[in-house]
Amino acid sequence: MSTQNALLTILVEKINNDTLVLPTLPAIALKVRKAADDPNINLIKMADVIGQDPSLSARMIKISNSAYLGREIKVTSTSQAVTRIGLIQVKNIATALAMEQLFVSKNVVVKKYMAQKWMDIISIVGNAMATMTIYQKANKDKSLSIDTMTLTALVADIGALPVLTEAERHDNVFANPTFLDVAIDKLAGRIGASIMREWKFNEVFIECAEHWRDLDYVKPEISYIDFVRVGAALAKLSDNHDEVLANAQAKGVFSDIEELRTPEFEELRDNAKGLFV
Template identity: 60%
Template sequence: MSTENALLTILVEKIKNDTIVLPTLPAIALKVRRAADDPNVNLHAMGDIIAQDPSLSARIIKISNSAYLGRTVKVTSVSQAVTRIGLSQIKNISTALAMEQLFVSKNELVKEYIIKIWDNTIDVVSYAMAALQVYTKTKQRHLSLDTMTLAALVHNIGVLPILTEAERHEEVFANPTFLNTAIVKLSGHIGGKIMRQWGFENDFAEVAEKWRDMNFVPEGVTFIDFVRLGAVLSGSFESQKEKVLQICIDKKIIEDLSVYDSEEFLEMRDSAKSVFA
């Protein structure tokens, strides 16, 4: 057995035995999600929770003033921002804005991977968000933009435990050949486990677990379609480009590919990306 296969076997066994270290949801995101699920919570209470985290507070104000929400009148406080965003969207938006806290490492090789993966994830997110906005505009159908944003942000979450293993066992795990293979083969399964452990809805688990698996094609238009399309448009899913585009054409998500080269689309993509800058 090659060293690469032996390392993959070790990871597979850790997954089966539930001994692989899974990331925990950032504390502030957990607080916001719990509060959002409380039927008695109000906007004032939610604002107080978000205000406990200065970084999240600044990001919430920024997103409330962005083209993401299509507003031109600026807000300057967390309470105003939460009121503008609304309780129905604040749960997913706050979680999305807190996700970057997970993409850190002290190991130089792993750090390079994490930076690359985070940057790629933001590219996928921005293209997916813009593609959804084009679709809902032309089809007058609605898939929640805040859910789409979070789904795209967690689509590759399964790579983190693999990189954690690389960091903990640098002498055997932290090499590019192994990491690339392990990410492709195992990150989907691990991603689904993370979403379920965090108590996220099935839409998120499905995206994290199945987005690479082109044998999985759900009926109707779903978030996974836009995650795959975002990955194709960002250039990170080139190997499956033709399949993804054909599925999107069949589902009438795409009617004219040239729209993705239009100035309007690129502006929507850039506006979405600026949320995470």
């Protein structure tokens, strides 16, 4: 049995036996999420929680001054940053920034691959956020939240992480990135849904992580999955990206593909990506 097939067999067995080691959300993200879910939380208390992690605090200040939020007056403190960003978005951003810590490795080859995977995720997020912004502007539709969509896109491919972690024990498979892409395509959905349940994320995130790669999984209404798929298609990170975009246009996610090639769209996309790099 080839190394690649052996690894795939190991992964499938561990998934079926519920023995695959899933990543845990970093402690600071857990603290922020728990605080944000407290009905008695306020902005001052949230700033105190974030202030416990100097790196996260600095990133929050940077984001609050970013082009994405479009504010001219700069903030200089964590409390000001939390006030500007808002509790819900702080919860999602803290989760996103903490997630980046998961895509690391001491192995030089694996580290490079994981870094590229993280940048691919950021590309999906930037495209998805820009597409939703254009969609909401055109349709005045507020049934979907840009904050929820942002985090949905960020965790959509989290199932790839255990595949890469397991592959790290057989690092020669990284000489064949096509195999890893196939393994991720086959298994990341099931694994991602398991991670979302383990992290106690709600059904919106579970559904997207499990099904966004499966084009046969179609919801009648426009949903977060549609924007994640468009984000991946625009980044040329999904199979049949032309089909994905055609389906999205037919569904009404956008009226004309040219809308997603304008300077306005590019600015929205780049500003969104700037939140996480």
